[in-house]
């Protein structure tokens with residue numbers, strides 16, 4: 112019984128592995144496909160600058176402004192954080208440089224606030 116089960120599982124793994132390879136190798140790209148891909152790429156980069164400003168601002172005021180100032184210009188607690196990229200802001204949130212606490216916010220909330228901060232001038 113156990114052996115039968117193992118064989119079954121083995122078969123399923125093998126079959127799905129083959130399926131993946133075929134999908135990747137088959138079908139040369141048509142012009143239409145390539146166009147579609149380009150559109151997808153364009154969309155992805157657009158998404159990176161999109162954020163929910165009102166939610167980001169509310170979180171920033173609640174969790175960050177005490178140290179970085181309501182206008183992001185810095186206060187006694189922390190430096191100004193204007194002119195940084197989204198990646199720089201995200202990594203600061205994750206790493207917590209110096210006395211800044213790690214992961215004050217995480218996940219989508221962190222992404223959203225980072226995108227918003229990076230877009231402030």
Ligand code: HEC
Pocket residue numbers: 171174175176177178179188189190191192195199200201203204208209210211212215216224228
């Ligand atoms: C308890 C105070 C405190 C809080 C709360 C805090 N920070 Fe900081 N943050 C600091 C300090 C202090 C530094 C500078 C650390 C160092 O480099 O020594 C810093 C550094 C940073 C940097 C890097 C600045 C640079 O020039 O590289 C960014 C970006 C940043 N914080 C964003 C945030 C965001 C976004 C939040 C809210 C989610 C936040 N911080 C919450 C104190 C704080």
